Amino acid sequence: MGRKPLSDTSDENTESMELVAQSVEAKAARKQEINARFLEEGESYNLTVCLEKARMYQDQMASGMLGLGAQLLLLKANEEHGNFIAAVEELGLAPRSAQYAMSAALKFGKTQTSAFLEMGKEKIRVLTVLDDDAAQDLVNGEEVDGLGDLDDVAKMTVRELKKAVRELRNERAKIQEEHEKKLEAVEKVVGQKESKISELEMELAGRQPPTKEQLAQTALDGLKAPIMRELAAANEALRSCRQIVAQAQKIEGVNVDQLTAFSEQCNDLFQLLDDSYQDFCQDMEYIRPTKQEA
Incomplete structure (x- = not known):
């Protein structure tokens, strides 16, 4: 069977899948980092609980600003962007105020020294611009x-x-x-x-x-690290997807019809992934020098 030519659509599909995998991996890592840092021991993320705690911290001064920032970071890491914006609006916060609070939480954590807590929110806002x-x-x-x-x-x-x-x-x-x-x-x-x-x-x-072959080998050696890095990232993204599927099956009260619908909603993207994988396998199987145009 002859090798089918690569199309522009295939290239775009491959790039899209790489971007999706990178985005999913980065978001999952950020979510895990924020949850580990700001959730109490043994506590799981909960939208309602975060909103309640955020309102409580709003009523306090410096320590409240750090606590508010921590809850906002949890909301941002665990909710879709639209839900996070809605939560900030529900709290009556200006976007800039929310950003100050999150920056303060990231930079100063759970600082509880009297000198820090007595300086007030305005000074803490100024300090958030420090490196x-x-x-x-x-x-x-x-x-x-x-x-x-x-x-x-x-x-x-x-x-x-x-x-x-x-x-x-x-x-x-x-x-x-x-x-x-x-x-x-x-x-x-x-x-x-x-x-x-x-x-x-x-x-x-x-x-x-150096001969052309030596120059070609040097260039080829330089491509080994990038392709191995991309394949490793793709493998890690698929592993994360399997974990998500496992989580879906463990949801309390979920039934077969719901899980089937969940799977079908991902079919288009999965088919795109499968097509890209088959194209890649074919590329590797029939890898040959490309004739240079005169």
Whole structure:
């Protein structure tokens, strides 16, 4: 049987499946991370419980902001995007306020020091723009250049804190820019040396340039890692899908008709996956050099 030509549709299908697999894998990993970090021991995610706790934390001050952020992160990780937006609206939160609360929870976790809790929500909002290292230093009771420690921050007015944070960020941005310039200069020097070494190696080899076969093998070797990485990601995505199927079968009260409908709803995408897999197998079986056009 002759090899069928690859179509543009097949390429688009393959790319779509890769994007779907990557998206599912990333979302599952993020959900697991957020649940592990913010759910209480032995507690399972529940939309109603999250909303109730979020309302409770809204009534508190600094500690409430961290708690509110934690519940919002749980909502965002476990709900579809539309449901998350609806939950934020139900809580009467502006999107920017919700983002501040989530950033505060991620950066400061369950910080309970008196200096931190007494500084108020406005100062915490200002501190959320700090990079992770500076935020962690403050949580650990260490001093941050230009800010001091939490006690020093507590003594500042909101305006003073904003100015200090702005100056700190500008200084760190300047340092980062200088570091990148130095790194670029070093890489340039290293590249020049590697080029010179390559030239000398060719001279030592009798001034013979590499053959087409040697160049082709080098290029082929460079493709091994990417294809193995993509196949591993696809395998992991399928493993995650099987876990989801197992979870569906364990839902209390679910019946055969519901599970059959659930399966049929996925048939189109599954068929797309099967077609892409068959095309890939055929490509690998009949892999041959492509004739170069004149």
